[in-house]
Amino acid sequence: MSVTHSPRKDGSFRINGWHVLAGMVAFFAVVIAVDATFTVLAVRTFPGQVSVTPYEDGLLYNRRIAQIEAQERLGWRAAADAQPGTVILDVRDASGRPLEGLVVKARMERPATEAGRFAPRFREVAPGRYEAPTGAISGAWDLTAEAADARGNIFVAERRLTWP
Structure with a gap:
């Protein structure tokens, strides 16, 4: 015996598996599109480079730390x-x-x-x-x-x- 579904005669809408799949795909497509847009905007506005001379800045920072330690020893x-x-x-x-x-x-x-x-x-x-x-x-x-x-x-x- 098989079960068959006949269309509703009252014209009401019925959700089936394809509707659920399409809804989930649409939801994740919107999330991915928004994430991709924000990522592109973030990279365009701030490429991540804080300093033009990061190595020299690091050396100065190390000297500053050494100066602070020497200062602490002085009291x-x-x-x-x-x-x-x-x-x-x-x-x-x-x-x-x-x-x-x-x-x-x-x-x-x-x-x-x-x-x-x-x-x-x-x-x-x-x-x-x-x-x-x-x-x-x-x-x-x-x-x-x-x-x-x-x-x-x-x-x-x-x-x-x-x-x-």
Whole structure:
């Protein structure tokens, strides 16, 4: 005995295996098309190259890591303070004693832009206390200070300071 299906006389639609197959194929075709489109757009807008000189950047990064490790061995600490018209840098050794006679080079820049970047000139006003005039500035500024002693030890401190 065999089962036969006769078309419905009421005109209603009936889903069979071919409809399910066609639906699944259409679904995955849309997913693949969207994925392919996004992949092509991503590769066109960003080819993956971050730097023109990646090898040299890697060497600089390795030097920076070595400098940070040397700095950690020194144990120096720095505190920075924003005063009206002045930036103050207090540098101490591992035991908390002020470090005297350092040559401090610095850079001040806005966090979000390079506009207004300047290099304040620090001078020692007390043992371990270095001050630099900033002029009439306001808002947030990033200070990057590099302090070096007579023996060639280098300490780099980065701080965000805010003036009213």
